[in-house]
Amino acid sequence: MTKPRNDETVTMQSVAVAAGVSPMTVSNTFRYPERVQEETRQRVLKIASELGYVPNHAAGNLASGQSRVIGAVIPSIKNSSFYNYVRGMQDRVTSQGYQLILKLADTVNQEAAAIRTFVGLRVAGIALVGDEHEMDALTLLRKTGTPVVESWVYNNPFDMAVGYSTADATHAITSLLIETGRQRIGFVAYDSDVSRRYTERVPVFKRCVERAGLGSHRIVLVDEADGFSAGAKALERLCAIDPDVDAIICPTDIVAAGVLFECGRRGWKVPDRLAVAGWGDYEIASEITPGITTLQPHTYEMGQRAMTMIMERASGIDHRGVSHDTGFQVLRRESA
Amino acid sequence: MTKPRNDETVTMQSVAVAAGVSPMTVSNTFRYPERVQEETRQRVLKIASELGYVPNHAAGNLASGQSRVIGAVIPSIKNSSFYNYVRGMQDRVTSQGYQLILKLADTVNQEAAAIRTFVGLRVAGIALVGDEHEMDALTLLRKTGTPVVESWVYNNPFDMAVGYSTADATHAITSLLIETGRQRIGFVAYDSDVSRRYTERVPVFKRCVERAGLGSHRIVLVDEADGFSAGAKALERLCAIDPDVDAIICPTDIVAAGVLFECGRRGWKVPDRLAVAGWGDYEIASEITPGITTLQPHTYEMGQRAMTMIMERASGIDHRGVSHDTGFQVLRRESA
DNA sequence: TCTTCGCTTTGTAGCGCTACAATATTCTGC
DNA sequence: GCAGAATATTGTAGCGCTACAAAGCGAAGA
Structure with a gap:
């Protein structure tokens, strides 16, 4: 055994026992609800919530080699520049049952560190801003095959890109x-x-x-x-x-x-x-x-598109090398 | 077996073989460098970087029951309100080998979803803003015993708090x-x-x-x-x-x-x-x-303090129920 | 030379979960 | 009532990593 035992820990196993089903049924209840009979599903869900069970992503990720978490590296939140971009990402992602996590990085080095964290977490994909990245980080991404979208850029994507000219x-x-x-x-x-x-x-x-x-x-x-x-x-x-x-x-x-x-x-x-x-x-x-x-x-669309590209990769649609143009618009106001 | 086999995957095992040591030595190299002889450490590190090895947090987390990732829920990045707070958190955390990940949540429901994601990821702790949270999310946090710091508040902490009056x-x-x-x-x-x-x-x-x-x-x-x-x-x-x-x-x-x-x-x-x-x-x-x-x-200090509290919990110092006052200052300028 | 001691290194046994194949159950149509 | 199909459920065997205990190995003291 590895971990200091804690009998309090609610695992899939304990939910299964309490609900009188096999662990696999509990697993299916959360991952593929349609595979489980409605009645069984309700029972498992009820027991799970009573017990305060939250599926352990770490374990699931390890077992399946898949993750429903996407990482985004944001240069700064100092001003609202990335507000709509993040909102776009967030909105797009949650509707598909994915989750978005953010890391801030002011410099290429910090970005590289953020990328390493995300890769360590084995996220489903990574969204980056711009096209200047640390060499080592890129090598890592290439080697691990992590889907990457660069935003705000348009030419020569490292993997995928979404931006404007x-x-x-x-x-x-x-x-x-x-x-x-x-x-x-x-x-x-x-x-x-x-x-x-x-x-x-x-x-x-x-x-x-x-x-x-x-x-x-x-x-x-x-x-x-x-x-x-x-x-x-x-x-x-x-x-x-x-x-x-x-x-x-x-x-x-x-x-x-x-x-x-x-x-x-x-x-x-x-x-x-x-x-x-x-x-x-x-x-x-x-x-x-x-x-x-x-x-x-169109930053909101940019965020949405970036997530779509990553999520579609997971379902087999390969956008490798694709650049998506979300366009722009000149807004004429009083100052010029 | 669970995962579609991919011979390309660089695991601790493959690094160990390439370096001619046992997997445990590789593990120690990353987690407890001082336990490994300098010479061995260098060799392992070199091989690891050549192979593009990144320790799989998911697996490590699962095996050790510990995580060096801390989650923070931020209400908004629309304007710079949380800039210094996040900077404080980030700065404090990285110096200790931890990593900070962020989630945005505009509403209590979104916050609850963010909490669930973080708990699912089995993070080392969670930083929340304010003291209004969803009941179910709190129950979950209580049950799982996740360390939680509430920021910007001072009274009646759910677990720990840092803020000002x-x-x-x-x-x-x-x-x-x-x-x-x-x-x-x-x-x-x-x-x-x-x-x-x-x-x-x-x-x-x-x-x-x-x-x-x-x-x-x-x-x-x-x-x-x-x-x-x-x-x-x-x-x-x-x-x-x-x-x-x-x-x-x-x-x-x-x-x-x-x-x-x-x-x-x-x-x-x-x-x-x-x-x-x-x-x-x-x-x-x-x-x-x-x-x-x-x-x-003093939002920067607030962020730092929040992280300190969480990280100290991991090393045995228990701040449960503690509220930390970071104070404030009135800045007189021309407008009043 | 033989212990003893400190430092390094290494097996072993899972952590909690899921893919897959196999089995059990229910539903068809005749 | 029964073969055969469709649907639901369940073992099995790890995923990649780490805690722990045990083992190796020089150096120093007896």
């Missing part, structure tokens, strides 16, 4: 500013080891403004994308390049809101003095005055 | 407004089935203003505490009771920010026309102009 999106938002007559458009770039996905936007922006005959040198870098204070810094740095900058494209609505706050402090009118564009359609974008013109990715 | 905090923030000469103080209450903890504040507020000889009828209810739009609604409703209301105490900084946005739309000067107090020290409180006067609970 950053290039198209950058093009759309930049074009909007150009079309509304802005001449000195600034761009706020963000780069971190977990979020390389932001950097893709820079060359697209450049190409876009250059094709319109505008300068493409108004680019500054900030070191966080989910803090308001980055907005102030970004504006400051942009003014150092060009004090007459007349538009700014931010990596997130949070940064855009930060810019708005800073404009407030400077007494700048938005959008007259400066047009501000955000990204992500965070709640604050619609609530703040002026409302922030932003790019809305 | 809502009464003292409400008293502190109300007193601040009274002391600065406000006469027509409004209070925004919030009530939902998961967040009864907000309702405690109402009677304290009443007592407080009454003792100062002020009216205690300026109380309105909103139906969400983490959305900016609640701020506009709250102010509207408060004005219906008293158009000359001169101060407002909000359930969260998000609602307070919403009030600020609404003041902006109305052209009301803050704090001249209206003093606004928030709760929670969300990032926006310090970034928005004017800065929001708020109540800062």
Whole structure:
């Protein structure tokens, strides 16, 4: 024996004895209810709940080699960026009898640790954000064959992906500013080891403004994308390049809101003095005055789709190598 | 046999064979490194990483009856309210070789489902927010003896608790407004089935203003505490009771920010026309102009403490029935 | 040389559950 | 009433890991 014996522990065995059936019938009652006669099922369920029995996932997982738990790694919950994404995942998953568990990871290393935990738990699949991951973690995922979906990305999926075209999106938002007559458009770039996905936007922006005959040198870098204070810094740095900058494209609505706050402090009118564009359609974008013109990715659908892909893998439908496009939308509000 | 055989699967056994040691040595290498000679340990580790071996938690958990995974149920990630709390938990836990997994639950029912998942996973402990839980879930926790910490609450812990005195905090923030000469103080209450903890504040507020000889009828209810739009609604409703209301105490900084946005739309000067107090020290409180006067609970410490309590339980230190006070602080800024 | 002692390593025996095959039971149709 | 089909239930044999006790093995002391 392995475990310090505890006679109190309610096992499938004890439920079976109490209900006068075999353990397998109890097992079937929970996993394949349709295999058990209604009457028997009710009896087992009643006894089980009286005894406070909860099937031991660890044991079930071990025995079946299958798991109904899916792991998702989320970069941050600092602001609401992932709210709808998580909601989408959660909603999709529970309707199928699966469960979603989350881990936060700010850096590639933390992400790798999270992946190891999930693999250790032998989850049914893992949802990652972005396409920058630690080499070792990927090797592990490949070796164990764990289904993986990358979100927010679209090209060259490691396994499966769901997202939208950053290039198209950058093009759309930049074009909007150009079309509304802005001449000195600034761009706020963000780069971190977990979020390389932001950097893709820079060359697209450049190409876009250059094709319109505008300068493409108004680019500054900030070191966080989910803090308001980055907005102030970004504006400051942009003014150092060009004090007459007349538009700014931010990596997130949070940064855009930060810019708005800073404009407030400077007494700048938005959008007259400066047009501000955000990204992500965070709640604050619609609530703040002026409302922030932003790019809305369909994150809820993204979350749902990610889960669908993982769950379908379990039922035999193989999406390996598939990228799903959930599209985006430009939401025009007062700020630009 | 149970599982469709897969010769690819790397088990402790296969690592043991490859390293020329017994499975137990491999097990010890991971669980009790100090029991294995350095040289042997290195060899095992090397082989394990070459083979892409990740210990199967499910099996280990089953065999040992112990788990190094702790589950936390978070009401929402819609805004940053729980950011520092989660960070505190995460930081504390990883330094001890534990892992934290999260589940989101907006309602008591979802919380109960999350608890069931965690219990099914046989986690080492569960961290809950607030003290309103589903009866069945509690019974289950009691029966299985899972260590549970409730956060944000202080009285009558179900098992263990870590939080601060809502009464003292409400008293502190109300007193601040009274002391600065406000006469027509409004209070925004919030009530939902998961967040009864907000309702405690109402009677304290009443007592407080009454003792100062002020009216205690300026109380309105909103139906969400983490959305900016609640701020506009709250102010509207408060004005219906008293158009000359001169101060407002909000359930969260998000609602307070919403009030600020609404003041902006109305052209009301803050704090001249209206003093606004928030709760929670969300990032926006310090970034928005004017800065929001708020109540800062020490959420990071709360998260850390919660994990400590759970992990200590595993090592024999029993905190059953213990409540830990992490205190709070009133942060005075421009809005009040 | 023989014990004794401390450190390492290794069998053994399950942990609680499920796939699968086999068996038991009920239901058809004639 | 009975063969044969359909449905329900039940043993068996592990899944991959770890607690525990027992065994191996040098070094130091007698």
